[in-house]
Amino acid sequence: MPRRLAFRAGTASIIGLPNAGKSTLLNALVGEKLAIVSSKPQTTRTALDGVLTTPTAQIVFVDTPGIHKSDTPYNQKMMRSVRASLDSIDVLVFVHDAQRVISTEVEGALDLVKKSRAPAILVLNKIDLVDDKTKVLALLEQFPTKHNFAAYxxxxxxxxxxxxxxxxxxxxxxxxxxxxxxxxHITQMPSRFLAAEMIREKILTETHQEVPHAVAVLVETWEEKPKLTRISATIYVERQGQKTIVIGEKGAMLKKVGTAARLEMEQFFSTKIFLELFVKVRPDWRTQPEFLNELDWRVMTGERDE
Ligand SMILES: Nc1nc2c(ncn2[C@@H]2O[C@H](COP(=O)(O)OP(=O)(O)O)[C@@H](O)[C@H]2O)c(=O)[nH]1
Ligand SMILES: [Mg+2]
Incomplete structure (x- = not known):
């Protein structure tokens, strides 16, 4: 009789408060930088996937936006994507920043864990930033009183x-x-979305205050030639002042962002890239359902190129 391999496969959702390190964890688990990472809130705006295949298992990870108060329609859309990621998943991975106490926000996020029927793992991240390791242990010991996790x-x-x-x-x-x-296979996300996100990450790294929130990026054209891929993308902001910041003095900021994004794209897509960036003002894009839909990777087919 042939020996039966006990192969396991399923989905694992990564959830937690903003900035806990969920996207960093997704990238570390998959071994590829699929999700963009920054210290700015709302870096991850939509649920996205990354797949890890080992000799014994295949895990489809879902990285999600941070759990926060849904005070605007756009935030509500983000939170819907978090809740949707909890439907029919096999495992929940709850990420908590080891520097933070179990606040009421954390308790609120843990309610989502409790509501889910999936088994959950508690991940205490950023332990490198806590010098006193007894504090890490003390925090870890509090979690079993909040929820019966399968591992800490x-x-x-x-x-x-x-x-x-x-x-x-x-x-x-x-x-x-x-x-x-x-x-x-490492992701369902189309190349266009990944490229747009790489551009957005560079802007998040370089800008401050309200600018990161106001930025959206759409890849407009994607032409693959044998030796070069030509990509053009539009960076949307909400106000003229933000456009001025993103372009920078004599275009310096846009150039910096473009160069950094292009280098990352060339590595990721293993080809030479010609990247052209435009900046446009689109007031209130965060409240425009059609535009928000266009930004969603699930509707970006990548088939629209001429
Ligand atoms: N020192 C340290 N920083 C981390 C760690 N994990 C994530 N970060 C940083 O924390 C910030 C938020 O990370 P990100 O993955 O975008 O968090 P998310 O909002 O939960 O997806 C970024 O600046 C990361 O570089 C960690 O283990 N140690
Ligand atoms: Mg994230």
């Missing part, structure tokens, strides 16, 4: 310390199932 893991997503442990605990909780995707 202190990690540093930034360096990858402890990330293998997270992977292994998730695999234990996955159902026996066969692969959903081929071995080399």
């Amino acid at each position: 893991l202190p990690i540093c997503a930034h360096t990858g310390d402890g990330v293998e442990g997270v992977r292994d605990e998730i695999i234990k909780l996955l159902p026996r199932a066969s692969k959903i995707y081929p071995d080399d």
Whole structure:
């Protein structure tokens, strides 16, 4: 009789407060930079996926926007994507910043964990930033009183310390199932979306205050030639003043953003890239459902090129 391989496969949602390090953890788990990362709030605006295939398991991770008060329609849309990611998933990964106490916001986010029927893992991230390790332990010990997690893991997503442990605990909780995707598949997200996000990340890194919130990026054209891919993208902001900031003095900011984004794209897509950027003012884009829909990677087919 052939030996049956106990292959496991399923989905794991990564949730938590903004800035906890969810996207950094997704990237560390998958081993590719799929999700953009920054210290600015609302860096991750939509649920996105990354796939890890090992000899014994395949995990489809879903990275989500940080859990926050939904005071505007746009924030409500983000929170809907968090809740939707909790439907029919196999494992929940709750990420908490080790520098922070279990505040009422955290308690609110833990309510989502409690409501889900999926088993959950508690990840205490950024332990590199806490010098007194007894504090890490004390914080870890508080979580079982909040929810009965399947595992409690202190990690540093930034360096990858402890990330293998997270992977292994998730695999234990996955159902026996066969692969959903081929071995080399790492994401469903279209190249256009990934490219737009790379541009947005560079702007988030370089700008401050209200500008990061006001920025949206859409890739307009994508032409693949044998030796070069030509990409043009529009950076949308909400006000003229923000446009002036994004362009910078004599175009210096736009040039800096464009160069950094292009270099990352060339590495990720393994081709030479010609990147052209435009900046446009689009007042109140955050309240325009059609525009928000256009920004969603699920509607970006990548098939629109001439
Ligand atoms: N020192 C340190 N910084 C981290 C770690 N994980 C994430 N960060 C930083 O925390 C910020 C937020 O990370 P991000 O992954 O975007 O958080 P998210 O909002 O939960 O997705 C970024 O500046 C990351 O570089 C960690 O383990 N250690
Ligand atoms: Mg994120």
